[in-house]
Amino acid sequence: MxxxxxxxxxxxxxxxxxxxxxxxxxxxxxxxxxxxxxxxxxxxxxxxxxxxxxxxxxxxxxxxxxxxxxxxxxxxxxxxxxxxxxxxxxxxxxxxxxxxxxxxxxxxxxxxxxxxxxAPPAVSFPEGWLIQPDVIVEGPVTDVPASPKNNVLEWITVIMPTGFTKDTWVTSVQIKPEHAAIAHHICIGYVPHQPNVKYGLGVWADLPRDAEGAAMPEKGPTFVGRGQGRAAENPDAAAIFAESGISGGSAQDCYLPGNVAADYRPLNAAKLIPAGYDIVFNVHYTPNGTAATDHVKVGFTVAKEPPRRRYVSLLISAPTDSKTFAIPPNDPNWQSPHAEATFREDVELVYMMPHMHVRGKDTTWTLEYPDGRKQVVLDVPHYDFNWQMGYDTSIRVPKGTRLRVDAHYDNSLNNKFNPNPSRTVYYGQMTWEEMMSPFFGVVVDPGADVHKLIDSPVAFVSGGA
Ligand code: HEC
Incomplete structure (x- = not known):
């Protein structure tokens, strides 16, 4: 919702x-x-x-x-x-x-x-908070230049604390940039706190780009931490990815222009954010000629009493090993191994969000019911990495149903976002690597064991916060 x-x-x-x-x-x-x-x-x-x-x-x-x-x-x-x-x-x-x-x-x-x-009367667009947040969590502060080198500012990943000292049931989430004119999207995910985390340190891949912003054949991407210099000079930034399990693809909730908050209240549901969890932010700014410092905040409404239903964010994946997941050079239509999950409980499927990187081409989501019936529930024929779009739905899914997600990748020159068609591309968190990791949201009884909601052959499954 x-x-x-x-x-x-x-x-x-x-x-x-x-x-x-x-x-x-x-x-x-x-x-x-x-x-x-x-x-x-x-x-x-x-x-x-x-x-x-x-x-x-x-x-x-x-x-x-x-x-x-x-x-x-x-x-x-x-x-x-x-x-x-x-x-x-x-x-x-x-x-x-x-x-x-x-x-x-x-x-x-x-x-x-x-x-x-x-003419109809002018529409008044609400600014500021659309939810009345009970709690506001400070997000990252990002200096966005007037116009970046080569027109492109890479996606930045930053971790910030929730500050939640006890388990908290949230009923709506609004991610609010200060400067909507440059905030292309901001996605967040909740992760267990890791001792090595450095809060507020932006990490991104400094990909070489041509004058039009298309990524150029790789000269070897570098990690850059805000104010910290390059990874070669300061291994900290790279180490953050390696050690603290930052997920470059965390996207349980996203701010997208015109689509700014997630509300679980119409579903009579709330999401549990465990005490001490951190938030991984993925921010994507598109500079517009005026330099700005953007300060993101996240507002939550919090349930006063235990919710009737529980909202659970789930993440599955195609196999990630380099034997199975290897996109050959110049292949315009590589079929990825599929991702799947079998539901062990009755759930209501309420949200679907494909996640691939720049070579992602198309994806199809199919429910295979216990009686053998198959239903395509989402088909994205032209996947666009730049619009991290999620789709709200309401589908009753009986226990025993299998969700199957298929996808294709374009590793050819025809793909203008392709930084290097002559390279075999493996699975990884960074934008020059690939992912095939469908996110989805389900609503279940509060008593359900969220860590046993789905069976999936790939170990890379988040039980969800
Ligand atoms: C989610 C935000 C969003 C919505 C909704 C949206 N636009 Fe856009 N539009 C953009 C952005 C951002 C650009 C500039 C960059 C780009 O092309 O992606 C743009 C560019 C354009 C352009 C410039 C030419 C082009 O194709 O790039 C036209 C024309 C346009 N939009 C028309 C529309 C119309 C008509 C609608 C409604 C029917 C609409 N837009 C809805 C975000 C949006």
Whole structure:
């Protein structure tokens, strides 16, 4: 369950009618296009948010008419990667066909403004905390340059303490960057405290990039710790990865533009964060010309009494050994060994999030029920590493059901994110290595033994916090 910044479904009914009427008259911004922009685009396309241009007013949007047409026809915008034949997804923000048609007709018809009287009232977007947090945990502070070397700021991994001195049931989580205009995404995971951890130290891979930001053939990536120099000079940063079990792919909850909090309350559920756990942050900033220091905070609402149901985040993986998981050089469509988990209890599957790195190409999630029935529950035909998208759902999964996740990788030159097509790629946490580690969320009875919820052949399974 995510908080959407888009407006409520009140628009949906009127919109379809409007599209019918529009077929017989001129398609205008005020009547036909603005409602779509309000519902599906302004969450990101408004001042102070991640998208580089605002679509609040006719004046702002008009110059982008042709680009909008292209972006919605190709389904590049709004960013949403799930094939609509499966689902439904509760946080689906993709456009319906009549909405795409309206934008196309408007652009083709000269992009007229139309009558202002037809325009819906402006949407007010809440800023700041959308939940009223009971606890606020300090996240990392990151200096984001005006424009980084070669246009790309690598993903940064940082560990911070929760400060929770006792086991805590949280009912909602909001990850809040200070500067939404540059925060592309922030994902967090909860991990047991490790004695070697250095809080607040950013660790990232300093990949060589060309002027357009594409990763270049590797010269050997280096680890960099904030203010600490390179790994060669200071092995600390690299050692942090090795020793403290940082997971480069921790993503139990994510901040994504327009999709900013996870709320377990509508599920009557809460998530247990054990005493003393730390939070691993994965932050991805996209500099926009103005240098800023971003300070992330995480707000939690905390259950006053034991919850009726428990939200559990789970992580499985394809086999990780270098014999089984080795992507050959130049292979445009390598099929990974699959990941699977068999549920030992009845659960409600509520969240699915694929996780691969830059060579990830597509992924399909299938439930195989005890009676032999198979159901595709998620298909992402064009995986995009840059949008860490999760999909909210509600599927009752009986005990004995198997979840099977398949994926392909593109290690060829056609993949513009590929830093080096002539290299065999093995499993690993860093972005030049690959992962095939589906995250998902289930809701169970509070009494369920979360460490025995699933059977999975790969030992790399998190019982979840
Ligand atoms: C989740 C945030 C988000 C949403 C929602 C969103 N956009 Fe965007 N949009 C972006 C970002 C970020 C960029 C610039 C970088 C990029 O292209 O990824 C962008 C770029 C664009 C561009 C520039 C051309 C292009 O293809 O890169 C157009 C046109 C556009 N968006 C149209 C739309 C329309 C129309 C909608 C709604 C139907 C929409 N966007 C919804 C984030 C969003």
């Amino acid at each position: 995510r908080f959407q910044l888009a407006v409520a479904a009140l628009l949906a009914g009127g919109l379809l009618q409007a599209a019918d009427v529009a077929a017989s008259s001129q398609t205008t911004f005020s009547r036909d296009v603005l409602p779509v922009l309000q519902k599906n685009c302004q969450g990101c396309h408004r001042p102070g948010q991640i998208a580089p241009m605002s679509f609040l007013s006719y004046k702002d949007a008009r110059p982008w008419a042709k680009a909008m047409k292209t972006a919605v026809l190709s389904r590049k915008m709004p960013p949403w990667s799930a094939d609509s034949r499966y689902g439904p997804y509760l946080n689906d923000r993709s456009l319906k066909q009549p909405e795409i048609d309206a934008i196309v007709r408007w652009a083709d018809g000269g992009a007229p403004e139309g009558d202002l009287k037809d």
